[in-house]
Amino acid sequence: MKAIGNIHLIWRQGKGSRRISVGTIKKSAVEGIRFQYNQEGVEEAKKLGFVHYEGFPDTSKNKIYTENVIEIVGQRLMRSERPDLQDFYDFWNIDQRKKEDKFYMLAFTQGLLPTDNFEFLANFNPIDSLSFVTEITNLTEAQIPSEKVLVGDVLRYELEPNNLYDENAVKVFKKGLYLGHIKLIHCKVFHKTNKQFDLVVQGIEKNGVLKRIFVKASL
Numbered sequence: 001m002k003a004i005g006n007i008h009l010i011w012r013q014g015k016g017s018r019r020i021s022v023g024t025i026k027k028s029a030v031e032g033i034r035f036q037y038n039q040e041g042v043e044e045a046k047k048l049g050f051v052h053y054e055g056f057p058d059t060s061k062n063k064i065y066t067e068n069v070i071e072i073v074g075q076r077l078m079r080s081e082r083p084d085l086q087d088f089y090d091f092w093n094i095d096q097r098k099k100e101d102k103f104y105m106l107a108f109t110q111g112l113l114p115t116d117n118f119e120f121l122a123n124f125n126p127i128d129s130l131s132f133v134t135e136i137t138n139l140t141e142a143q144i145p146s147e148k149v150l151v152g153d154v155l156r157y158e159l160e161p162n163n164l165y166d167e168n169a170v171k172v173f174k175k176g177l178y179l180g181h182i183k184l185i186h187c188k189v190f191h192k193t194n195k196q197f198d199l200v201v202q203g204i205e206k207n208g209v210l211k212r213i214f215v216k217a218s219l
Helices: 039-046 069-076 085-091 102-109
Strands: 004-011 020-028 032-037 118-124 131-137 154-160 169-174 177-182 198-207 209-218
Touching: 004 102, 020 039, 020 102, 032 039, 032 069, 069 102, 102 118, 154 177, 177 209
Parallel strands: none
Antiparallel strands: 004 020, 004 118, 020 032, 131 177, 131 209, 154 169, 154 198, 169 177, 198 209
16 A cells, blocks of 8 residues: 555635645556546535636546646646755655655645645555644634744644544644644545554744644654
């Protein structure tokens, strides 16, 4: 079993809005890397203003993209000439032996850009020594004072299988303080194993209150 399953193309209307899976990238030895829109997600997202992902204009049910898929989405990856590249690798817990593998890099860095509302979230599998960086959601609503959480803090989590919006939901706490949930799709791997993940705060964005909390999840 490989660590990375499918990678979901996620869209949301804006910061604080709910994430929606609008497409899936699949990789196989036989068929290569291909992309297809998720119709249920597309219909939901279109009501909120979603049109399509640039490079994949046809959102119809039967359209499967098979050419240049990884080249199109790989444009979101950090350029190798950037001076802070090592810091980037360290933050996202990258195995540098795989840094030329765009599928791997997209899965582990999420293809985040400040200029749009897309991200790429991998459906990980609980292999031994799996370690990846994810993010806590719902912080916009929570308005938690910034001094409550620090880089290096150890967090705990609880599975929440009966969540209204996500059957694979995972709630995150610092001791007794509820912080939020693990991101959509990333939360699935917590439900796939009886082993306990270690959760450690990897990075924080704050401005009086906590804006973003990145955590490293490790088996």
